[in-house]
Amino acid sequence: MLTKMTFFERFERDILSGAKTITLRDEAESHVEPGQILPVSTFEMDRWFCEIQIVDVTPVTLAELTDVHAEQENMTLAQLRNVIAEIYPGLEQLFMIRFSVLPQ
Numbered sequence: 001m002l003t004k005m006t007f008f009e010r011f012e013r014d015i016l017s018g019a020k021t022i023t024l025r026d027e028a029e030s031h032v033e034p035g036q037i038l039p040v041s042t043f044e045m046d047r048w049f050c051e052i053q054i055v056d057v058t059p060v061t062l063a064e065l066t067d068v069h070a071e072q073e074n075m076t077l078a079q080l081r082n083v084i085a086e087i088y089p090g091l092e093q094l095f096m097i098r099f100s101v102l103p104q
């Protein structure tokens with residue numbers, strides 16, 4: 001089970017504002033459970049910036065991604081597909097992790 005989660009710095013503002021409420025991860029980063037509270041830090045500098053509570057975890061394939069997923073990422077679907085292709089080239093099976101940011 002994961003005990004922390006990292007995000008690229010460029011997503012910090014969207015996470016803290018509540019504009020980004022999901023993240024799509026590979027299987028290795030999908031091992032979180034509903035209700036679990038995790039510290040969140042930046043991937044680049046490992047700088048803590050909030051705590052999140054996991055709402056749920058749902059398998060989703062790249063082909064199944066829709067505008068709803070993109071909206072939850074605060075992106076267009078084209079942007080989301082590009083981000084996924086950069087981070088997880090060639091990966092089809094993803095896991096959608098829904099979360100809420102805990103008050104600091």
Ligand SMILES: CC(=O)Nc1ccn([C@H]2C[C@H](O)[C@@H](CO)O2)c(=O)n1
Pocket residue numbers: 006007008011022023024025043073083084087
């Ligand atoms: C190490 C690593 O993979 N870190 C990640 C993975 C994904 N994200 C963000 C990028 C997109 O908004 C979604 C979809 O993958 O999650 C991230 O910030 N850091």
